[in-house]
Amino acid sequence: MSAFVGELLVYMGGAIWMGYLVLRFIPRSRKPLIIDGTIWAVAGLGMLVLGTSLPVIGAVRFLLSTQTMTEALRTGLFLHIGQMFLVVYFSALCLLIILAWQKQRSFLLALLTIPIWIGIAGTSHAAAKHGAFGWTLQFSHFFCVTAWIGVVFWLAIGARSTEHWSAFLSWFSPFARVAFIGVILSGLWLMQLAIPLERYPNLWGVPYGQALLLKHLLLIPLLFYAFCNGTLVRRRLRSDATYDPRPLLRMESIILVLLFMASASLSRLEQPTLAQLPVNVPAGDGWILMVGIATLPLLVLGYRRHAVGVLLSLLSVSLIYLGLLATG
Numbered sequence: 001m002s003a004f005v006g007e008l009l010v011y012m013g014g015a016i017w018m019g020y021l022v023l024r025f026i027p028r029s030r031k032p033l034i035i036d037g038t039i040w041a042v043a044g045l046g047m048l049v050l051g052t053s054l055p056v057i058g059a060v061r062f063l064l065s066t067q068t069m070t071e072a073l074r075t076g077l078f079l080h081i082g083q084m085f086l087v088v089y090f091s092a093l094c095l096l097i098i099l100a101w102q103k104q105r106s107f108l109l110a111l112l113t114i115p116i117w118i119g120i121a122g123t124s125h126a127a128a129k130h131g132a133f134g135w136t137l138q139f140s141h142f143f144c145v146t147a148w149i150g151v152v153f154w155l156a157i158g159a160r161s162t163e164h165w166s167a168f169l170s171w172f173s174p175f176a177r178v179a180f181i182g183v184i185l186s187g188l189w190l191m192q193l194a195i196p197l198e199r200y201p202n203l204w205g206v207p208y209g210q211a212l213l214l215k216h217l218l219l220i221p222l223l224f225y226a227f228c229n230g231t232l233v234r235r236r237l238r239s240d241a242t243y244d245p246r247p248l249l250r251m252e253s254i255i256l257v258l259l260f261m262a263s264a265s266l267s268r269l270e271q272p273t274l275a276q277l278p279v280n281v282p283a284g285d286g287w288i289l290m291v292g293i294a295t296l297p298l299l300v301l302g303y304r305r306h307a308v309g310v311l312l313s314l315l316s317v318s319l320i321y322l323g324l325l326a327t328g
Helices: 002-024 038-063 069-078 080-101 106-121 125-158 165-194 197-203 207-217 219-239 246-268 287-303 306-327
Strands: none
Touching (some): 002 125, 002 246, 038 080, 038 106, 080 106, 106 125, 165 197, 207 219, 219 287, 287 306
């Protein structure tokens, strides 16, 4: 459970901090009025530190059975996860000092964020198994995820008006597309390092693969809401300047939180080897899968009835998920 909580804190804290950082570089004329989120940004840094500390705390608790507290703490901090935690901790401490004394130094904040992302990527399965290459891929994946999702979170929760929304979409839509492509490419490459893509259906026979499948299926409603917020909203604003796109963005944020939870659940599961994958996949009749696919067009209701759209999204994802597990 602590692994799940720690990973979720890292994803949420990373998104909060990165969204704050990206928006600092955007002039006021190209973004809506947003709350002064310095306190929330500090909370994001705190979540990053706490999330990366939980594996170290777990290691220290395990070592206490054979060592004293001082020895266990020293040993835990000298482990790889302990070293990465120290990188995150001291980098976050420097960021807090800069925020307190030099609030306008955005470039320096961005520069000191890099070691935090390097430290977080260093604790991943990819870095442990594939060295610098896996480390780089995980860094890229986490960077793209937090940069894109972080801005969505801040606008969904922190936007105080819809002024300059069209100007905001003019840069954010291509920014989000590039980030999403980066997420997909780095994610596929990370998968290929662990399991050949052609064996992906076999992966559904183990808990790790089932959690991974759920994570991937949540991309379906996410793409729908991204299309609405990036394309349909822009068209709507041209004809109706009073339209408020924030509720739709909040619905997208709900899907993103669920995506983070699915990603965090992978941290508590052991990544299987090829030898551990089942050779045969189930062969059900597929009616659940067909029903799930048939409900996908109903997602358009979410454009005007937002809560209904989220519920239909979860229904579709659940049915497709169960259908794929049944049919392989």
